[in-house]
Amino acid sequence: MKYYPAYLDLRDRPCLVIGGGAVAERKALSLLEAGAEVTVVSPALTPKLKELSVSGKITHRQKNFDEQDLSGEFLAIAATDSSEVNIQAAHACKKRHLLVNVAAPPEESTFIVPSVVERGELLIAVSTSGASPALSQKIRLELEHRYGPEYELFLGKLSALRARVLEEVPDEQERGRIFHALVDSDAIELLKQGRTREAEIRMAEVAGLKHR
Numbered sequence: 612m613k614y615y616p617a618y619l620d621l622r623d624r625p626c627l628v629i630g631g632g633a634v635a636e637r638k639a640l641s642l643l644e645a646g647a648e649v650t651v652v653s654p655a656l657t658p659k660l661k662e663l664s665v666s667g668k669i670t671h672r673q674k675n676f677d678e679q680d681l682s683g684e685f686l687a688i689a690a691t692d693s694s695e696v697n698i699q700a701a702h703a704c705k706k707r708h709l710l711v712n713v714a715a716p717p718e719e720s721t722f723i724v725p726s727v728v729e730r731g732e733l734l735i736a737v738s739t740s741g742a743s744p745a746l747s748q749k750i751r752l753e754l755e756h757r758y759g760p761e762y763e764l765f766l767g768k769l770s771a772l773r774a775r776v777l778e779e780v781p782d783e784q785e786r787g788r789i790f791h792a793l794v795d796s797d798a799i800e801l802l803k804q805g806r807t808r809e810a811e812i813r814m815a816e817v818a819g820l821k822h823r
Contacts, residue, residue, distance in 0.1 A: 614723065614740050619686075622646035627684045629676045629700050630691035631656040634714050638688045639669060641724075652680050653691070678703040686710035689719075717741060726751035731763030732770070761803040768814060769793060776818055792817050 624647055628639045631653030639660060642649045650670040651660060664671040672680065676696060681687060687704050689697040694715055701719040704711035713719040718741075725738040726747040735758065737750045773790065780786050796817050801810035815822035 612740055614738065616736070616738070618734065618736075619645075621685070623648060624685040625650065625683055627652065627680060627687040629653070629680070629687060629689045629696070630714075631660055632690070632692055633657060635688075635690040636660050638690050638712075638714075639663070642688075643668065647685075650680075650684075652676050676700055678707075681707055681709060684709060686712075686722075688712045688714070690714040728754045728758060730758055730760065730766070732766050733758070733762050759803060761799055764802045764807070765799045765810075768798075768811060772814055772818055772820070775820055779820065780818075789818050 621642060622645070626642050626647040626649055628635050628642070628649060628651045631651060635651065635653065636657045636659050639649050639651055643663075648670075649668075650672065651664070652672040652674060654673060654675060656664065656671060660669065660671070663669045676691075676699070681703055687700065687709055689700040689704075689711060691697055691700075691714075697713050697715060698719055701711050701713050701721075705721065710722050711720060712722055712724060717723065723738065723741055725736040726744075727737075728735040728751055735754055737747045737754065739747050772793070776786055776789055780789065793814055796813060798810045798814045798817075801807075801813060812822050
């Protein structure tokens with residue numbers, strides 16, 4: 612199967628997690644990190660999900676899933692310990708044209724969640740289209756080693772500098788040259804070595820701006 616890769620903006624979007632166990636907990640936490648409004652429907656919850664419910668960070672419907680739970684949702688994740696319930700939920704989602712990810716059996720999903728390397732705003736996603744999760748994990752570990760925490764620092768500083776370049780450099784071609792020169796500079800290596808101030812000075816020099 613050939614999947615269409617995409618990153619979803621889930622900020623303030625209602626998302627449903629069906630199930631209250633360990634897998635559902637992981638799914639709910641990842642949705643919360645993306646800014647989603649999370650509802651969990653399950654007769655019981657893990658201690659962590661209970662804590663999130665009591666604090667108001669998620670909404671809990673203490674019941675078994677039924678199709679009406681999908682009303683108003685943007686997407687759903689079926690993560691119960693019952694394949695039958697997960698399949699039922701998946702079919703209900705497809706009938707309503709809702710995106711659904713199914714923990715088991717995964718082939719009932721309309722989208723899959725890739726292995727992700729996260730460095731601040733930098734997200735690197737890896738998928739084998741479900742053919743080999745083990746290979747996805749191996750590649751993710753290799754990428755984690757290749758792209759260390761210095762990339763998060765660099766991207767944060769680059770974002771701030773980019774705003775200045777857009778404001779202070781009127782020529783579009785020159786801006787493009789600067790942006791490419793910045794990512795090709797040794798600033799990332801300087802940050803990796805902990806030489807933060809030198810990296811900031813170097814980036815300002817490359818951009819032709821005064822260091823602040």
